[in-house]
Amino acid sequence: MNGTGGQEIRPDEGRTNGHGPERSVPLPGKRGWPERQQGPLLLRRGRVGAETTDQRLLDTTGPTDWLHTDPWRVLRITSEFVEGFGGLAELPPAVSVFGSARTPRGSADYLTGVEIGRALAQAGYAVITGGGPGAMEAANRGASEAGGVSVGLGIELPFEQGLNEYVDLGLNFRYFFVRKTMFVKYAQGFVVLPGGFGTLDELFEALTLVQTRKVTRFPVVLFGSAYWGGLVEWLRSTVVEQGKASTADMDLFHVTDDVAEVMKILDDARRRNGGSDQEAAERAAFTAVEEGASDI
Incomplete structure (x- = not known):
């Protein structure tokens, strides 16, 4: 028992290996605060959302604000470097x-x-x-x-x-x-x-x-x-x-x-x-x- 409603959560639970949605895993020893590993990001407490990255990718009815976020701009910047290097390499x-x-x-x-x-x-x-x-x-x-x-x-x-x-x-x-x-x-x-x-x-x-x-x-x-x-x-x-x-x-x-x-x-x-x-x-x-x- 660890403050999760009577259910014991093992360290490997909450990672579904592609079967069903990710679950917020309480952090052992930290008062049961939710924790999620989202790619390279570690999310805790109020930063943990209900959706997974794959869900947002595959949801065609979601918002398009992501087109104007800094991570997306990084891809645009990278593409400009690639096009520039490719176009001018043989000058x-x-x-x-x-x-x-x-x-x-x-x-x-x-x-x-x-x-x-x-x-x-x-x-x-x-x-x-x-x-x-x-x-x-x-x-x-x-x-x-x-x-x-x-x-x-x-x-x-x-x-x-x-x-x-x-x-x-x-x-x-x-x-x-x-x-x-x-x-x-x-x-x-x-x-x-x-x-x-x-x-x-x-x-x-x-x-x-x-x-x-x-x-x-x-x-x-x-x-x-x-x-x-x-x-x-x-x-x-x-x-x-x-x-x-x-x-x-x-x-x-x-x-x-x-x-x-x-x-x-x-x-x-x-x-x-x-x-x-x-x-x-x-x-x-x-x-x-x-x-x-x-x-x-």
Whole structure:
């Protein structure tokens, strides 16, 4: 007798091995408090419910609130990582290009983005952008028109933008942090055109990952000295001066106004980080095959 209405409950009772519903098992030595093991969860007292996990799974008339719970979101997050890794795994060496979605077509910054995208594609790099309009569209356009691999990683936003027409391989994400992982994982460098909060977010995350050695050191190039000069001076005269960053941290990025210098910085870093002559040979062979196919 143990305070359960005259019925003795053995330790193995309450687990039905698939035959009938689970029962709440009083915890021996704890005043008969109900206890249930639900997967990896241990539930006691008022946390013990009347339903089992299988019942809730098979009950088609139940509520749909579970679609909006955090455990379900974990599965969505996992699926986004799986789709991203699967979709981008076979990319050639790539460079992520960031910049404002508000850059007008035909502006100097837009034309620079097209030039950079074209130069990257001609050098054998895939071009990865956020897939939106403005500077992102410009880089995708340059890569696409040069016959390169043009990638857009979109994001679900309240103001829907959609992927620009120059994206040849596009992925849309619900979660910013999954999208950011793809920018970093598959890039051998970042080129940052003038942009706003989103561009600054991506820039400083990249610098933080390099600074803390969470990723292999790769170049971060800020294009447009007039635009970035004030930020760079603030970092030097305030952040570094007050000891919030080191002088060496200022070497984590480059500032330039020359597309040729962008390419030199990327190529030099690629050689230092293990880019081989074999890659160049493979790119040349691939180009030759494409040119031969176009003659057929």
